[in-house]
Amino acid sequence: GRYDLQISLHASDPLIHRLLTRTNYYEQIIGYIRTINALKKEKNAANLYINLIFIITSLNIENLPSFVDFAGKLGVNSVTCHYLTIFKPEHIKLSCFFMKETTNRMFDEAQRRAQKHNIQFFLPPRFGTGEAVKAAGSCRDPWDHLFVDALGNALPCCYAGEPIGNLHNSDFLSIWNNEEYKRLRHSFITGKPHSRCKDCFKSSPVNIDDIRSHITFRSNNKKEIFEILGMKDNS
Structure with a gap:
């Protein structure tokens, strides 16, 4: 069977990652991904599927196309994006609901880059496009x-x-x-x-x-x- 490994990363920029997660583990996480990929190749473990999770916010939406490029260089199988859910008042300003045009534009560019790198790319519905129906x-x-x-x-x-x-x-x-x-x-x-x-x-x-x-x-x-x-x- 297939084994799925989902890794939350949210940015290809260490500074954005630190702002979002309030941690300094970015380089450590990247190191782990590279190690896992090296072992995957060494063991010929084609049934291990690596998926990077990207929570979309106003802080990182413009980094999404670069994130897809980075995912391609890392050699992962896919990138899955989710809109931020507003759980606290301070999350309101982080929601991409208030920057719809930018979000749609970044989705389009990121999707083009995913095709270029031949990685699977999963997005939530775009704003106001009718695709949702x-x-x-x-x-x-x-x-x-x-x-x-x-x-x-x-x-x-x-x-x-x-x-x-x-x-x-x-x-x-x-x-x-x-x-x-x-x-x-x-x-x-x-x-x-x-x-x-x-x-x-x-x-x-x-x-x-x-x-x-x-x-x-x-x-x-x-x-x-x-x-x-x-x-x-x-x-």
Whole structure:
């Protein structure tokens, strides 16, 4: 089978990486990637798939094309990009929701470079382009993933608000097959997004042009951010 190794990097510039992560591990991470790739070649481990994760923010969006060039030089298999989710008020200024044209332009250039380097490149929907409509209903998370936080809370995806169970109280299969999970899956099959998912761009990608899809669905955090933005929470 194939083994996937996902590595969060977020920049090809050490300074941007330090600003985003508040760490000084950039060179160490790059060293590890090169070592892994060397071992991969030495062992002829073609089934090891290296994927770099790039969280898109206002600080690093203009670095994305260079990041793809860097990924090509490192010899990784793919780059996967995700928009930043606003969890705290201080994250608002980091969201690319407020620099849509620049974001779309950087996506286009980065995609061209990915083709040049022959690496797979995965992007979220662009802003205001209509491509989102074509991808509607594409979320597979309720069938493919279960996320667990430090308190044992089980969440159907990394964007989810309320837990769907807790591993301290139930075993994995009991949560995976519980009634709430079944309702969630059924909502995608019928094309009627569950209330948990109504603002998410993964259930309805046209939501990418709604600021709500860029804000955490966790109720306490969301309420504070909505108040700062002068918005009402209709959930």
